[in-house]
Amino acid sequence: MAITYELIKTCKQTGARLGRVHTPHGSFETPMFMPVGTLATVKTMSPEELERMGAQIILSNTYHLWLRPGEDIVEEAGGLHKFMNWDGSILTDSGGFQVFSLSDLRQIEEEGVHFRNHISGEKLFLSPEKAMHIQNSLGADIMMAFDECPPYPADHDYMKKSVERTSRWAERCLEGHNRSNEQGLFGIVQGGEYEDLRRQSAQDLTSLDFPGYAIGGLSVGEPKDVMNRVLDFTTPLLPDEKPRYLMGVGSPDSLIDGSIRGIDMFDCVLPTRIARNGTCMTSDGRLVVRNAKFARDFRPIDENCDCHTCRNYSRAYIRHLVKSSETFGFRLTTYHNLYFLLKLMRQVREAIREDRLGDFREEFFEQYGFNKP
Numbered sequence: 001m002a003i004t005y006e007l008i009k010t011c012k013q014t015g016a017r018l019g020r021v022h023t024p025h026g027s028f029e030t031p032m033f034m035p036v037g038t039l040a041t042v043k044t045m046s047p048e049e050l051e052r053m054g055a056q057i058i059l060s061n062t063y064h065l066w067l068r069p070g071e072d073i074v075e076e077a078g079g080l081h082k083f084m085n086w087d088g089s090i091l092t093d094s095g096g097f098q099v100f101s102l103s104d105l106r107q108i109e110e111e112g113v114h115f116r117n118h119i120s121g122e123k124l125f126l127s128p129e130k131a132m133h134i135q136n137s138l139g140a141d142i143m144m145a146f147d148e149c150p151p152y153p154a155d156h157d158y159m160k161k162s163v164e165r166t167s168r169w170a171e172r173c174l175e176g177h178n179r180s181n182e183q184g185l186f187g188i189v190q191g192g193e194y195e196d197l198r199r200q201s202a203q204d205l206t207s208l209d210f211p212g213y214a215i216g217g218l219s220v221g222e223p224k225d226v227m228n229r230v231l232d233f234t235t236p237l238l239p240d241e242k243p244r245y246l247m248g249v250g251s252p253d254s255l256i257d258g259s260i261r262g263i264d265m266f267d268c269v270l271p272t273r274i275a276r277n278g279t280c281m282t283s284d285g286r287l288v289v290r291n292a293k294f295a296r297d298f299r300p301i302d303e304n305c306d307c308h309t310c311r312n313y314s315r316a317y318i319r320h321l322v323k324s325s326e327t328f329g330f331r332l333t334t335y336h337n338l339y340f341l342l343k344l345m346r347q348v349r350e351a352i353r354e355d356r357l358g359d360f361r362e363e364f365f366e367q368y369g370f371n372k373p
């Protein structure tokens with residue numbers, strides 16, 4: 001599998017690591033944030049804008065693209081990169097999570113999951129083999145194994161059975177996957193908040209020698225200290241020479257705390273989702289631009305930001321667009337939020353280089369307001 005990881009250095013002040021992931025569509029430095037492009041588009045952004053803001057890998061979604069437009073159409077287009085005109089790296093999720101989060105009528109069996117299409121209501125079936133077939137058709141550089149992401153909280157008995165099935169599903173994904181294939185396949189470690197089950201899941205998956213590993217089953221409603229505790233005992237179970245991807249995590253504090261615990265890759269819909277209701281991430285915390293107090297405020301969204309939005313547009317103008325439901329307003333907030341997180345990851349990588357990520361965390365948390373009681 002053509003996904004390799006290069007460990008450049010470890011921060012002397014924390015457990016964070018600076019690295020580089022190589023994929024068939026280019027390489028990117030880690031820790032890295034990956035914008036989410038569920039339906040083969042990072043909502044309201046063009047590939048040129050994504051490239052200009054420094055995005056190097058984006059996500060797309062097996063479940064959604066299977067339903068619409070169908071993986072066959074994407075394959076006929078020459079794969080996702082051609083279909084959406086993005087020549088950077090792409091990662092697709094296996095569809096497991098979406099089945100558990102989007103459709104209520106589902107039945108999990110050893111063979112796979114029966115559920116209803118959340119749009120048409122028709123009965124569907126997804127299995128490890130089917131998830132691999134869809135991802136092969138989509139052609140993403142990094143594919144995810146088909147897993148169950150159990151709800152939070154889940155009792156130990158349920159979680160143990162789920163972890164064991166997810167490990168069997170991971171083996172089936174690998175069986176169907178041709179290792180010489182350019183696409184890489186990551187295993188997903190589950191086990192909830194149970195250290196024994198996280199250990200079992202990590203052992204099962206690392207014995208299968210995937211080119212990279214995701215930590216799943218987090219950012220599903222658990223408190224942040226639970227997530228950090230799970231990371232504290234799970235990340236060390238994963239091989240140093242492979243990338244580690246924490247799924248569904250993207251608030252600024254979690255990106256920093258995940259990096260400190262040795263995570264290399266993150267994804268989250270948060271920046272693009274909140275942008276579409278006019279909420280922006282700034283170095284002084286969140287700013288809700290539709291607020292009346294910005295009606296005559298001609299400063300940029302964030303005076304410490306040098307992004308295209310902040311260099312050319314004011315709070316008053318963006319507030320006017322957002323309140324008028326003008327699409328351009330959401331493009332401006334989306335661009336800024338993605339740029340903010342990509343810039344944060346650049347600052348994290350810089351702090352690792354200079355062995356001061358702990359100090360950076362304190363400064364950032366203070367200014368953003370995370371330390372406020």
Ligand SMILES: CNc1nc2c(CC[C@H]3O[C@H](OC)[C@H](OC)[C@@H](OC)[C@@H]3OC)c3nc(N)[nH]c(=O)c3cc2[nH]1
Nearest residue numbers: 036038059060061093096097149216217218219247248
């Ligand atoms: C939010 N907390 C969150 N998201 C988890 C995702 C999905 C990530 C997925 O989350 C959206 O799908 C719904 C995104 O689309 C809207 C997908 O991007 C394409 C993204 O795929 C990586 C998980 N995926 C799998 N396969 N297994 C997991 O255990 C898991 C845990 C997550 N926690």
